[in-house]
Amino acid sequence: MQLKNSTAIITGGASGLGEAAARLFIANGARVAILDLNEAAGQALESEFPNQLKFIKTDVTSEGEVQNALEVALQTFGSIQVVVNCAGIAPASKIVGKVDGIYGPHSFELFEKTIRINLIGTFNVMRLAAFAMEKNEPNAEGERGVIINTASVAAYDGQMGQVAYAASKGGIVSMTLPVARDLAKSGIRVMAIAPGLFETPLLMGLPEEARISLGQQIPFPSRLGKPSEYALLAKSIVENPMLNGEVIRLDGAIRMAPR
Numbered sequence: 001m002q003l004k005n006s007t008a009i010i011t012g013g014a015s016g017l018g019e020a021a022a023r024l025f026i027a028n029g030a031r032v033a034i035l036d037l038n039e040a041a042g043q044a045l046e047s048e049f050p051n052q053l054k055f056i057k058t059d060v061t062s063e064g065e066v067q068n069a070l071e072v073a074l075q076t077f078g079s080i081q082v083v084v085n086c087a088g089i090a091p092a093s094k095i096v097g098k099v100d101g102i103y104g105p106h107s108f109e110l111f112e113k114t115i116r117i118n119l120i121g122t123f124n125v126m127r128l129a130a131f132a133m134e135k136n137e138p139n140a141e142g143e144r145g146v147i148i149n150t151a152s153v154a155a156y157d158g159q160m161g162q163v164a165y166a167a168s169k170g171g172i173v174s175m176t177l178p179v180a181r182d183l184a185k186s187g188i189r190v191m192a193i194a195p196g197l198f199e200t201p202l203l204m205g206l207p208e209e210a211r212i213s214l215g216q217q218i219p220f221p222s223r224l225g226k227p228s229e230y231a232l233l234a235k236s237i238v239e240n241p242m243l244n245g246e247v248i249r250l251d252g253a254i255r256m257a258p259r
């Protein structure tokens with residue numbers, strides 16, 4: 001599938017990895033609808049690309065808001081060929097540990113919230129977008145769409161304090177093959193990217209020393225990944241019709257240590 005003249009839905013696209021994908025997709029002739037909660041960043045992107053990008057304030061965990069956002073995207077751009085799910089949160093908390101100086105079990109609510117945004121949000125966008133994509137005319141290859149979800153290396157080597165995050169990302173990994181199988185007859189491919197450590201606002205909040213130290217743990221190249229490198233893989237997945245039902249680690253060969 002080509003990006004040129006395609007429309008991509010990018011959740012979490014107001015920042016970090018999703019924003020980089022939006023920029024690269026637009027540079028390659030796509031139109032992009034960003035579904036995110038961050039209004040200021042989303043509107044700034046819309047002002048930068050008034051003809052190619054539409055920001056639609058959306059909570060990915062809401063059935064009604066995602067349904068509405070897809071309708072707005074369809075009205076604005078006509079059809080949807082690509083979905084990139086990047087909306088997510090990464091809280092840290094041990095199964096038993098100290099929170100605000102008090103020792104106790106992991107918060108039930110924090111676990112539930114992480115699963116709800118990262119896993120159920122991804123599922124919610126997939127199910128509604130796939131239903132819309134099934135109405136597309138197939139291209140010469142028989143393709144009607146491509147869905148790219150964002151897992152994490154934490155799905156495989158979750159660190160201490162990552163029980164909720166790792167569980168949510170493990171769920172994203174596990175959805176890849178069954179959803180690819182479900183959508184095969186419709187010509188919709190489903191892939192996931194499992195990033196290692198990337199330079200996004202999340203990590204840029206750390207002191208420079210800590211970022212350099214994290215980068216040095218990566219075998220090669222020994223630095224944090226650039227969001228543009230995530231975008232490059234997303235573009236490649238869109239363009240390569242044989243990529244389907246698989247999770248690709250994008251991590252410079254890092255395997256995370258326990259802490």
Ligand SMILES: NC(=O)c1ccc[n+]([C@@H]2O[C@H](COP(=O)([O-])OP(=O)(O)OC[C@H]3O[C@@H](n4cnc5c(N)ncnc54)[C@H](O)[C@@H]3O)[C@@H](O)[C@H]2O)c1
Pocket residue numbers: 011012013014015016017018035036037038058059060061085086087088089090117121150151152153194195196197198199200201202203
């Ligand atoms: N940066 C990394 O090193 C890294 C590594 C592995 C995986 N990831 C994953 O990549 C994805 C993007 O991460 P990032 O580093 O670009 O983070 P980021 O914080 O820069 O971007 C995440 C975006 O998601 C949005 N968001 C959060 N909750 C939402 C909701 N309920 N509905 C809609 N939007 C919501 C935020 O507003 C934000 O704009 C996440 O799923 C993250 O877990 C990142």
